[in-house]
Amino acid sequence: MRLDEHLYRIGNDIVAAYLVVTPEGVTVIDAGMPGQFKDLLAELTAIGRSLADVRGAVITHGDADHIGFAERLRTEAGVPIFVHGADAARAKGGDKPKNEMPKMKLGPTLGFFAYGLRKGAMRTRPLTEVVEVADGDVLDLPGAPRVIGMPGHSPGSIAIHSPVAKAVFVGDALTTRHVTTGRTGPAPAPFTDDPAQALASLERIADLDAAWVLPGHGGPWHGSPADAVAAVRAAA
Template sequence: MKLAPHLHRIGNDIVAAYLIVADDGITVIDAGLPGHAKDLERELADLGRTPADIRGLVLTHGDSDHIGFAESLRREHGVPVYVHAADAHRARTGEKPKVATGPMRLGPTIGFFWYALRKRAVPTRYVTEVTEVHDGDVLDLPGAPAIIGMPGHSPGSIAVHSPLADAVFVGDALTTRHVLTGRPGPQPAPFTDDPAAASASLDRLAGLRASWVLPGHGAPWRGSPADVAAAVRAAA
């Protein structure tokens, strides 16, 4: 789905991934679930592009519902996969601490896990080889994605800022639809390792200039990063 001239989304408000589309190629942000590979193929075809045009895949963190087709894209098409050094082990193995899930409602929770099964979430295919990135890096990829450390949801959670796309991709640093309650609007994401650190990391968004804030779960936010950060804090 086209959001803006250089910005496309695959998936939906349950789980989403994004494409930065430039003249010199495509950068993919997050890899959703394995079944989203078909969505990626369709989006590329609509653009008149192929997987050969993908120069890199940047993961906002290493959780299973963000690494879905990363390994197949790496193995089958040679696309490098970038992840923050602090989440590299998680992306390669799935090892992570157990955290409280927080509030849940039966319907949305069942809907989330049913959607994940439909998109072949089980078994998870972890990423064998990753390229580690760090806070402050600007990657030599289409859209010049800049890495902003956002620890909290996981130690290596990041936001990715692309001036070309006029967007900041935030992964699970926040959500605009709680996958376990169905509650819409900006709010903290569930399954967060360190909620206090995640709240503090929202300060990193305030100084960014972008017209889009794009979470891994929920509707795209059309507005400033500072405004969405304030809304998340107000909802906490």
């Protein structure tokens, strides 16, 4: 789905990934669930591109619903996968802390798990090789994505700012649709390792010059990061 001139989304409000598209090629942001690989191929075809145009995939954090098709992209197309060093082990299948269970409503929770089953969540392959990145890195990829450390949801959670796409991709640093309650609007994401730290990290994106704030779960936020951050704090 086209959001802007250089900006596309695959998936939906349950689980989303994004494409930054420039004449030099395509950068994938997050890799959703394994079955969304077909969505990626369909979107690339629709915009006249192919896997050969994908120069890299940047993962906002190492949770299973963000690395879904990344290993396939790496092994079948030779695409490098970029992950913050503090989440590299997590992305490779390492242990994840047991978080406090969030509030749940039956419908949205079942919808999340049903979508995961349809999209092959049980077949997620951990990454076996990553390119580690750090806060402040500007990657040599289409859209010149800049890494912004956002610890809290996980130690190596990051946001990615692409000026050409006028967007900041935030993974689970915030959500606009709570996966277990269905609540919409900017809010803290569930299943967060350190909620207080995650809220504090939002200050790192508040002053960015961007027209889109794009989470891994929920609809795109078309507005300023400052307003999105204020809405999250109000909902916390």
